[in-house]
Amino acid sequence: MPSSALQPLLNHISVIEKNKGTLLIKQGYRHSYSYFILQGLARVFYQKGDSEINFWFGLENEPLGSMDTLKGNASKVSIELLEPCRLIQFNIASLQKELKDDPVTITLLRTVMEEYAIFLEERLFGLQGLSANERYKYLLQTEPSIFQRVSSTYIASYLGMSRETLSRLRSKSVL
Template sequence: MKYQEAIIEELLTTAFQDETLRNAYYEAAQEKMFKKGDLLLEQGQICRYCYTLLSGAVRGFYLKDGREITTSFCFASDVVMSLESATRLTPSPESFEVLEDSLVEVVSVEKLTQLRAQFPVLEKVWTLSMEAYAIWLEERLASLQFATAKERYELLLERYPQIVRNVQLSHIASYLGITLETLSRIRAKG
């Protein structure tokens, strides 16, 4: 999972002016440093924590026929979590790997559920995040469904240049649904 939006950020900023909420949240949350290569969550495990990236980068991926398919990239202020696993308590379909040393805020999914129940504004943030995430997925789906490899790469470059700058080709390639050789050739030609 990932995705943040201006409106949501604002709502959160306002919400955190409430001292009761702030205290409850910081009691539940814990800052942790993760190292490059660490796994925040492994495919098949149940996702029990919600990770908010304060700095660094994380990649979501799953294994198919022995090779890794990248599903998402997360950077500062993005949320890392398997939505499916966290809400249904089923095995996660994907793993999350730390791409560079990252500072992360960790809250357990259970505690998060309590906080949402206790503070309606957090429930509202959750709902808006779900909407934004679904809309983001719709857009990504459309780009995979009928754009050529070149179009998909150019769209990524336009919308998410920080991915192209920071992440190795093989991960970008599988994110775009192509091989790294093809991606390399697309970049060479321009």
């Protein structure tokens, strides 16, 4: 693809750096941006009653955002940076408005949506219906770095178990 084809897209993206603890997206609010993680780690979670349910962890070279952003709706999730991050920030609102007929933009948005759909399917089939032990093993096999980079509280929430259960599984070295 010639670099001139990317120029309209480049007007709507920027590389940014954000500190650990930054809330990129807040549940219940509309947001204009989606992201791609170049360096760092984030968690995607939602509030359910008094609890935070961790939905996924965003790692390097992964898209990060809320599908609601693409539709102009309030986000169902919050996104917090767990490490200092270097991100590509996409202004989805302006991309959709100004470049709605641009083939590069259409391809980008379609690719982001496809990647998110694949992630959701993998999460659904990878973790649903598994025992606590099997969910722990699955995460250990697919994303072992999570255990060094994320707190046990967040991992337990992601796996749908208590911290105590996670601690027991880790101490047994189930693999």
